[in-house]
Amino acid sequence: GQQLNQSPQSMFIQEGEDVSMNCTSSSIFNTWLWYKQEPGEGPVLLIALYKAGELTSNGRLTAQFGITRKDSFLNISASIPSDVGIYFCAGQLRDSNYQLIWGAGTKLIIKP
């Protein structure tokens, strides 16, 4: 089946550092979504992207829809302890029935 390659798998950073993660695929997507999941909770939608090249911010988070429509990245600036969690990308294929394809997640850990 279709796959999204999400990297890195995990990140250990200091508070205040910037974070970058990305998702890539060999397929073309119509939509990219970024979610965050905290322990014991379901994924929460952070940013939705609909056009190639689109750059969207949500507070300290910025995400971009790649020009080729095969990738997307998420940046977090000046990380704080509450940023800890697992971040997932999800894409909606161009020629699909609008089913979302999910990455395996990036676990963000902030060193004390």
Add this chain to the structure above:
Amino acid sequence: ETGVTQTPRHLVMGMTNKKSLKCEQHLGHNAMYWYKQSAKKPLELMFVYSLEERVENNSVPSRFSPECPNSSHLFLHLHTLQPEDSALYLCASSQDRGGAWDEQYFGPGTRLTVT
């Protein structure tokens, strides 16, 4: 109450039991989903309902049986499960605008353990 709610939050069941998971959405959406989430793996779509009709069933074993009585409620009936079915089961909802489905919003999940 807002968003997507799921009950129970935790469930432990034996392999011979029958139980049901419940999901309710308060967002006015017309599409609902069941996902299975296992550690370090992508979310696995199990079932999709749009306007109360099943539109997607990703080859899920028959020991999982969904039910969607109306656009706000979704159930997952479980029977004779296996230990490998232990996982977090997530419900989500979205708006189906005639083939273009908007962003999915998730409930907190039911942590299922099969003993």
